[in-house]
Amino acid sequence: MLLHLSTWQEVEAYLKQSQGIIFPIGSTEQHGPTGLIGTDAICAEAIAHAVGEATQAIVGPTINVGMALHHTAFPGTISLRPSTLIQVVRDYLTSLVKAGFTKFYFINGHGGNIATLKAAFSETYAHLEDLQISNAQLVQCQVANWFMCSSVYQLAKELYGDQEGSHATPSEVALTQYVYPEAIKQAPFSPEVGTGHKIYSAADFRVRYPDGRMGSNPALATPEHGKQFYELAVKELSNGYLEFLNAE
Amino acid sequence: MLLHLSTWQEVEAYLKQSQGIIFPIGSTEQHGPTGLIGTDAICAEAIAHAVGEATQAIVGPTINVGMALHHTAFPGTISLRPSTLIQVVRDYLTSLVKAGFTKFYFINGHGGNIATLKAAFSETYAHLEDLQISNAQLVQCQVANWFMCSSVYQLAKELYGDQEGSHATPSEVALTQYVYPEAIKQAPFSPEVGTGHKIYSAADFRVRYPDGRMGSNPALATPEHGKQFYELAVKELSNGYLEFLNAE
Amino acid sequence: MLLHLSTWQEVEAYLKQSQGIIFPIGSTEQHGPTGLIGTDAICAEAIAHAVGEATQAIVGPTINVGMALHHTAFPGTISLRPSTLIQVVRDYLTSLVKAGFTKFYFINGHGGNIATLKAAFSETYAHLEDLQISNAQLVQCQVANWFMCSSVYQLAKELYGDQEGSHATPSEVALTQYVYPEAIKQAPFSPEVGTGHKIYSAADFRVRYPDGRMGSNPALATPEHGKQFYELAVKELSNGYLEFLNAE
């Protein structure tokens, strides 16, 4: 059940059965010479919609711009500052907790979002308690990173070994190829790739990772791989969501 | 050209031809007993994608949550506070102006966004000048509300007269029916409808507009109407975008 | 009844009769070669004081600096950022709603304030509901722009036609001449005037409107015209205030 394709009365009915909601969250950032700028949002959204279907959960609109400040030296990247993203999450949850939602499951496609999301959850729990909303104490948030699912991780290792890298990875590129076969990109890139550098400023990042890849070889990606990743992630996160939902 | 389906190198190439970008912006809010919660984002996105195609403009990811505080007494509504939305817009533009974009065209599906967007533009122009970014002085933003296109307005009047209303209107419902025929909703609602009240707090809004409609009769909507609205809006806003782009 | 010339006990007594208050809001910004920098505040204040008298409403202190970022390339202009003005409005209303005021009527002299004021109202309604102040749900705000009164608009058209323009207009200059006859300015200016350009950054504005006028010929203004505008605005806005006050 997709929130944006529902009516408020359907949401009202849903809330009598469940107080859970899933949010896909991605990023709008460079993904190397052949990866789509929307990769993280595309992956998170596709998986989240399927998880919603599998678990009869409502799925909110995709948060397609996240915390990608370190990628902003590449054109096309859009980032929120962490302090902005914290307010965004706070506002989302304040709206929804007042309506009765208490379980928020963020299916995340971007490593760079994790820290800020966790900070946002802490800020929001305290904010909701300060507002003295009746069910504030029950509110629970969780980040579920599809690319860190053990089944996904294992398949990526099998298929790509070290060439999986950590950004513009063949696994995420594969998943976007599966979702958007019409947008499979070809571009030449060097066999050499930046790797192993920590992430600091945007300007520094671009120097260290000149074409945007971090240790990855996205040329290994295929749509068929993408389908496999998708199915593994959907299965694992569907279980993850139900476990989260049913936990006290 | 959709930003999320492009690579950063394609964006780099695009920027040599054009510094314009289109952003669909909607809202996630109740739209009466039969309107989709995502109505405003769905309409803005569909139109913006077609405008992008018609004008060879790049289209950014849809901003699907906007300023809908007055709808938050209905479950399923999500709103940013105006002060949050201002920061969001500021962050988007700061990222993109650094990359070379200067012309920002927001195709908007929600009247409640207009004031905050305008405030955000003012805040952002000043911020960018303060940052002393080289092209700050050239930055231009415009809100284009599809539902205020004269051709759209006229058709709505013809088809629905007074029953168009001002929220959960048959015209926007029709457009979503055209885009998502699988999500056409049926629900009983009273022939009586709240109308003519100003908008204040969320609690007050719900009292005055108990089922969420504002003077509208969305039962009049058909997917065929939706197609007409869509085509009119795409045509008018394509011209609008090109005019904006080519203006000094 | 002017708030600043009242005692708190008089306010306490007033609140038993009425929960309404009028705020003049203007701007401190260039108004072309002969217009006063305080034009918008002067007009709003003069009209608001007379409206207060006519309707026995209390009138708060004039907000004489507003949102004028686009005029800041001209010396003497002072502007709040929209995000600051939102906090200012929020603070004003929080103070006054706690005391029992619920109806806030802003008589506005500056088009550039409108968007931010509306954003501020939305932000404030939600804030007051979050504070769980008992009468939060009753709070209502309205912006009333004296220069958009139909009677004012019509007279300006009659007297000045196209030369009314949209900034540093003869009508507002006339009104300041009526209020401050001792501050009528003479200065040469070109018969040519910038016109029709949209408003973007401050630097851009100054290029397009080099002497600060927007399509206007303020030389047409006379104090006698000013008196007429004043009287029309006071009459129309007195009715407007009473209607607002008496609406549910």
Place this chain on the structure above:
Amino acid sequence: MLLHLSTWQEVEAYLKQSQGIIFPIGSTEQHGPTGLIGTDAICAEAIAHAVGEATQAIVGPTINVGMALHHTAFPGTISLRPSTLIQVVRDYLTSLVKAGFTKFYFINGHGGNIATLKAAFSETYAHLEDLQISNAQLVQCQVANWFMCSSVYQLAKELYGDQEGSHATPSEVALTQYVYPEAIKQAPFSPEVGTGHKIYSAADFRVRYPDGRMGSNPALATPEHGKQFYELAVKELSNGYLEFLNAE
């Protein structure tokens, strides 16, 4: 020279002679049973205008709402939070420093503003240096409290002794009586008056100072006294301003 009665071209000319500007700052807060709510703004404005005349300085619009949170349990009081007032001052100075002003002299009528103003000055100096505005290093701000002028203080002691108190004082009431003789108030009040309590929360303040006076007997005030205070303050602050202006 009053900023609001000047044109931008007059300001431009002024800036060639002087980079100084005076801002009256007051408060909108209860002043006991007979004191005007606008007392602090009225006094600051009247004195500042005369100082401006005496020293040929430009005087900005009066900041008539300040930091009065501790008075907000009395109806009619309006307060900014300190964090809001800091942003307001920052915005004012950012606008004006860009135009060439560097010396800011705040003639203040309210003790409660002092701490926040000083904090705001510190915040603003750093902000302007961060913006790398060319004359940021030259910017200087000063608060001049008219009620702390030694001549004023001495006269108050002579006339009223201990009955001067520290809020709703006969000296400030006298000054408003001189400025607004038509608004001299009569109201019974107890010979007993709260005194000597520190200032904490608004609710606490009202308990300790039930009619709003702090140790004062405003019944001693006369318009003639007001004239004396006015003249002493104008003289002392005119010297103060010139000294400030001419200091390196």
Place this chain on the structure above:
Amino acid sequence: MLLHLSTWQEVEAYLKQSQGIIFPIGSTEQHGPTGLIGTDAICAEAIAHAVGEATQAIVGPTINVGMALHHTAFPGTISLRPSTLIQVVRDYLTSLVKAGFTKFYFINGHGGNIATLKAAFSETYAHLEDLQISNAQLVQCQVANWFMCSSVYQLAKELYGDQEGSHATPSEVALTQYVYPEAIKQAPFSPEVGTGHKIYSAADFRVRYPDGRMGSNPALATPEHGKQFYELAVKELSNGYLEFLNAE
């Protein structure tokens, strides 16, 4: 009793006896050629710990970075902006008031903190009232500046006369010598010293006070003096704390 060396159960027991807590607050800023960067925090902490012991009060962790923007042109200085420090104080008190603390006594070692602390207290009182915490109305904060104790001031005058100055003073240097005899510094400095200049921007400060001293001769300091200052301050502030605690 030091908060950081206590358990939460000890705090719970303490709160049954007392609702008071002492916070040392200093600064991390240049203190001339021989003064320690931590001077203000060191002095405040040493005194506060002894006051806590003398009065059986709990002492919180030292706030060792304060408002020192004007010293930031000297390496090693760290400053919060006033708006940040206000949020810090707000957060501290919100945590502790919820637990039952109501009396907050800040033993302060840095003049530059005073204005911002006072602004923070005002902001916090209002915030706590807005949160509707049960004991919000009882919350009281006080700044106690050890260097402004009358006994301290008098001794400094006796020992150093005019050479006490106002920053990097022999009295504070002496106190740090007493606390950290192992960190007594020797460095040549000019007999000439900047004096009498007001404090504006950081860049301006460094020009006027090139070695960081303000009118002081820290070479006069001895650890024995430091012991005297320490004992006087502890005694005077112990009384001050008890008075504050026992006041209604």
Place this chain on the structure above:
Amino acid sequence: MLLHLSTWQEVEAYLKQSQGIIFPIGSTEQHGPTGLIGTDAICAEAIAHAVGEATQAIVGPTINVGMALHHTAFPGTISLRPSTLIQVVRDYLTSLVKAGFTKFYFINGHGGNIATLKAAFSETYAHLEDLQISNAQLVQCQVANWFMCSSVYQLAKELYGDQEGSHATPSEVALTQYVYPEAIKQAPFSPEVGTGHKIYSAADFRVRYPDGRMGSNPALATPEHGKQFYELAVKELSNGYLEFLNAE
């Protein structure tokens, strides 16, 4: 070399050799029935000082209050909100980067700080680039959690097995016993202990972990263990710091 025991001229000299600085960061929060409220700050500070000595690095003042919102239902806990801590870190780094520091190594004693610190680093890199500080691109931050050192982790496993738990752990308690043998606490506590629950709101946390421990048995701690942990952490983090410092 401790920053607070240095002069600004010593810092100036240091900066010619190194641009690195170490910050201990802890928390002020409940640590179960026998753990000190300052545990996290105490551990981080003790280790950081020794690392500084071993590596000749300068060590800044301890950040002794961090992000501990989830512990605020226990008296004595103090927490910053994440959005406040982000501003604090931003302010620290802005001060120090202007002075020439570029390498910031945070020795952290509290798991709850990690997410917010990472968010703060991202926010700060972008802020410094926006300020166009010359060395902004070189700025690098790292969090080093002493309790996650592999040598520490291994010893804890050996000594305590599962009874190490994840909060109020015997390892951290042992380290505080080594540093403050005079503050070793005895208190009865149940052999049963909350374990395995995720962390959400403060109220929820207290229900799940009624005495504050998370799966730990702090009774196993001894000062001798503490010494071992201390030495392992100092050794491992000294290497860590040097590696960080010497990395490009």
